[in-house]
Amino acid sequence: MRRFIHIALFSLIIVGSSSCTKEQENLITVEETLYDTLRTLPVNRIIEYNVTNIDETTIYSAIDDSKKTITVYLPAYYMLGIIQPEIVLPEGTAISPTADEPVPVFSEAPFTYEVTSPAGEKATYTLNIIVQQQDFTINELTTNINSPRTLPNAGGTITVQGRGMLGNQVVTKGFLMDEDGNEVYAFADVGNVPAFSYQVHFGWGSSFNKPPLEPGLYWVEVRSYALTKRMTNPVRVQ
Numbered sequence: 001m002r003r004f005i006h007i008a009l010f011s012l013i014i015v016g017s018s019s020c021t022k023e024q025e026n027l028i029t030v031e032e033t034l035y036d037t038l039r040t041l042p043v044n045r046i047i048e049y050n051v052t053n054i055d056e057t058t059i060y061s062a063i064d065d066s067k068k069t070i071t072v073y074l075p076a077y078y079m080l081g082i083i084q085p086e087i088v089l090p091e092g093t094a095i096s097p098t099a100d101e102p103v104p105v106f107s108e109a110p111f112t113y114e115v116t117s118p119a120g121e122k123a124t125y126t127l128n129i130i131v132q133q134q135d136f137t138i139n140e141l142t143t144n145i146n147s148p149r150t151l152p153n154a155g156g157t158i159t160v161q162g163r164g165m166l167g168n169q170v171v172t173k174g175f176l177m178d179e180d181g182n183e184v185y186a187f188a189d190v191g192n193v194p195a196f197s198y199q200v201h202f203g204w205g206s207s208f209n210k211p212p213l214e215p216g217l218y219w220v221e222v223r224s225y226a227l228t229k230r231m232t233n234p235v236r237v238q
Contacts (some may be wrong), residue, residue, distance in 0.1 A: 002112060005112075008061060009151040019121075026229050027219060030139045035195075040156060041065075041095055042117070042120070042121070042123070043077065043090045043092070043117040043118065043119070044064075044093060044115045044117035044121045044122060044123040045065055045089075045090065045093075045123060045166070046063055046070065046088070046089060046095070046113065046115060046117060046125055046156070047063075047088040047089060047090065048060070048061075048063070048086075048088055049061040049063060049070045049072070049085055049086075049088075049127075050072070050085065050086045051083045051084065051085060051086075052086045053080070053082070053084035053102075054078055054080070054082055054086070054138075055057055055085060058086075059072060059073070059074065059224065061073075062232065063125075067128065068123060068124060068125045068146075069125065069126050069127075069128055070113075070125050070126070070127045070128065071128045071130060072127070072128070072129045072130065073130050073132055073178065074105065074129055074132065074225060075131075075132050075133075076131050076132060076133030076134075076166065076225050077164060077166075079168060079170065079171045079225060080105055081104070081105055081171075082102040082103060082104055082105060083102070083103050083105060083129070084102055084103075084204060085099060087099035087113075087122060087129050088097070089115070090117075092114045092117070092118035093116065093117055093118065094115070095112065095114070095115050095116075095117060096113065096114045097128075103129075103130070105129055106127065108225070110126050110173050111126070111127040112124050112125065112126050112127065113125045120215065124178065131225065131229055132148070132165055133154060133166075133225060133226050135164060135223055135227065136162060136163060136164030136165045136166075136197075136227060136229065137162045137163050137164060137229065138160055138161070138162035138165075138220075138222050138229045138231065139160070139161045139162055140159075140232060140233045141161035141231065141233070142233050142235075143160065143218065143233070145196050145232070145233045145234075146218065148157070148233065148234045148236040149233075149235045149236070149237070150236050150237075151204075151213060151235050151236070151237045151238075152237075152238070153205050153212045153213040153214065153215055153237050153238060154205055154206075154212050155198035155203070155204055155205015155206055155208070155210075156203070156204065156205060157190055157202065157203040157204075158174075158187075158201070158202055158203075158220070159199060159200075159201050160174065160199070160200050160201075160202065161199050162198060162199075162229075163197070163198055165195075165196075165197050165198070165200060165222065165224045166177060167195045167196040167197045167199065167200070168192075168195060169188075169189040169190075169191075169195045169200065171224065171225045172195060172200055172222065172223070172225070173186065173187070173222070173223050174186075174187035174200070174202035174220060174221070174222055174223075175187065175220070175221045175223065176218040176219070176220065176221070176235075176237075177218060177219045177220075177221050177230060178216075178218060178219075179219075179236055184214070184215060184218065185204065185214075187202035187203060187204055187210075188202065188203045188204060188208035188209070188210045189201075189202070189203075190202065190203045197217070200222070208222055212238065213237040215237050215238050216236075216237055217234045217235075217236055217237075218234060218235055218236075218237060219231055219232075219234050219235070220235060220236075
C-alpha cells in the first residue's frame with residue numbers, strides 16, 4: 001500500500017513537472033518599450049504663456065501644439081486694453097515678437113508668434129484671446145419708432161439706461177451710427193457723472209471739446225468692452 005502511494009505521488013510530480021515545462025515553453029516574452037516623451041517633444045514650441053499685468057493674479061493659457069494655438073480666457077471685469085505676457089520657452093529657443101512685447105486685447109488681425117529652435121526649425125503660433133463677458137442690454141430712448149428722440153445739434157447730453165454694462169467709461173463708449181451702420185460721431189464721456197452697470201452718460205458739443213452734431217437721423221450705439229448694442233429706434237439731430 002505504501003509503495004502504491006509513493007508511486008502515485010511520484011507520478012503526480014512527473015506530470016506536474018511536465019505540465020510546467022510545457023507552460024514555460026508556451027510563454028511569450030513581450031519586451032515593453034518606454035518612450036521619453038519629454039525628450040521627443042519639438043524644441044520650436046511654447047511651453048507656457050501667462051498674462052501677468054493683473055495685480056496679484058496670473059492668467060494661465062491653454063497651448064495646443066498640434067494646432068499651434070495659444071488660447072487666453074480673459075474675464076471682462078479686468079477691463080484690460082493690452083496683456084503683458086510671460087512666455088516660457090525651451091532652452092535656446094527664440095521667439096518673435098519678443099516675450100516682453102505688450103499684446104492688444106482687441107485687434108483686427110490675428111496676433112502670431114514665430115518660434116525658432118536652436119537648429120533653425122520654425123513654428124508659428126496664433127494667439128486667441130477669448131473675453132468672458134456677460135451680455136448686456138440698453139433701453140430705447142423712445143418707444144415709438146415714428147417719433148424719434150430729438151437731440152440739439154449744438155450740444156447736450158443723453159443718459160442711456162440698461163443692464164449689465166461695465167460701469168466704466170474708459171471701456172463703455174457711445175456713438176452715433178448712420179442707417180448703413182457707419183460710425184459718424186463718437187460721444188464724449190461725461191466725467192463729472194459716474195457710470196454704472198445700469199446707466200451711462202454721453203455728451204457732445206463745445207462743453208465737451210467736441211464738434212456739434214450734423215442734422216440727420218441716427219442710431220445710438222453703445223460699446224461696452226467686447227460687446228456692442230445698437231438701439232432699434234433712431235434719434236433725430238436738428
